[in-house]
Amino acid sequence: MPAIVVEGLERAFGEVRAVQGIDLEVAEGEIYGFLGPNGAGKTTTVRVLTTLLLPTGGRATVAGHDVVAEARAVRGSIGVALQEAALDPLMTGRELIRLQATLQGIPSEEGKRRADDLLERVDLAAAADRRVGTYSGGMQRRLDLAAALVHEPRVLFLDEPTTGLDPVSRKTIWEEVRGLNEEGTTVFLTTQYLEEADQLADRVGIIDDGKIVAKGTPESLKAEIGHPHIELHLAEGSVAQAEEICARIGKLLPPKDAKAVLVEVENGAADIPRVVRALDEAGIAVESLELVRPTLDDVFVEKTGYHLAEEIEEEAEKEPVEV
């Protein structure tokens, strides 16, 4: 049975249609990356799936329970770490996890034990009795994650778990998510970071303007839009002659500058020796050579017409991130 099934899901806020009839399915034990820019509908979808918001159309089940008719059963099966770790700065880390255990109906002694284990797991044992307000951003996210795990949920929702974190903290969260998934937890992860989706997700759904514009494994999505290409920079020799040789191996792409040759190849790295040998035989010296694979950003551009990275940069310029 799939962990999450979404059919024609809609959510409108007055005239604004935040989610416009999306369909998706997440298999048990999968990490599903839900990728899109700010305002695309990611958080609204998560809020509906976690029963924080009622849908205005369509239906969804999580862990086999309908999010409207069996909302409480859904809440008993899920762990949630929402965007902007919702923590009380006046509580200590230990108090928060124990409160979460109580909310999940875990007996007191068992709650204490799980709190100790989880704080150890996310490397916060030493800071467990400090107030959360004194934690760094990375520590707060780890605590939020630990709180979401206290009842060993079947499905874990992580809404932009690494937004605003430094690269080291981001990698720590990634490792934790991978570890949880290896233990069998299904993870529904929203992110606006392409690398995060690429690194973590078994499958990806790209949402833009409330609609899913692409879904599949990162590899299949990248393959859909084309093969990798080799980017050559010549040390000496004729660019025209190099292009003629490369055209016999693959499809030429528009060059970036006068000394560069770009050729799309079907077999990726396996085609590099053929290209190098052919150029060498023609007496053309290569200064540098790089195999460039399609990225999820290329997929995003193909599907939406703009770069997600640019969108994030523009948003960051508009709204300073509060730390």
Place this chain on the structure above:
Amino acid sequence: MAINLRVIRALGMRSIRQTFRRPQLIAPIVVFPTLLLAIQTGGAGAAVNLPGFPPVQSFLQFMLAGAMMQSLMLAGNSGGIALAVDIEMGFTDRLFTAPISRFTIVLGRLAGTAALGLFSSLWFLAIGLIFGAEIQSGVPGALIAIFLVTSAALAVGGIGAAIALRTGSASVVQGLFPLVLVVLFLSSAFFPENLMIQPAQTIAEYNPLSLIVNGIRSPMISGISASETLYAVLTITGIIVLGLGLSARALRHRLRAG
């Protein structure tokens, strides 16, 4: 049901800890009413000699009920502010994703507010006894006062919670602070209503807070009065029903609107 009682207790404990850890929440409940009590009993003690003033042992004895009333009103307001802060920072979303009845979250907050009312009643009784005020009807009267203050805190907290849930804004709930004081001064909390001038006297007569404060004051200054106690209990019950009803409605609206 057992799980919900545990949750209510846990959330109540959090609410109490939160109040004592945030000076701006505890100050209105303890510091301000204590200061006002000190200033008024020190500066206006001769009021007891006015013709028509109820027979009391001292002005402090008369004022204790007013101080408790002020404290419990502000405890209710602080509870509302704290709930609104939880909504603003998303903490209520964490609570709403738990497999419990969502109204339990409101009840947990109100349990904390009621506990602060209990603390307030004990605090002002202790101050009264230390500074020589007598409780005319002894331990039973003190217990009645404690019960009324605790349950009135819960009642006022229900109104605060309803406003917090409806608006989701700490500044709106905080903005009610002056209004709370106005309503309080237009009751018999700090001065006998029969000595007030019009229209304050009429307003105080019909102000439900006067009924509550008279119920708290009666066992302290004269003796247990069944009618005063009954009026206070009925008024508190009415406010509890109103507060819980409005809170439930505001909660439903919040969950529907997201």
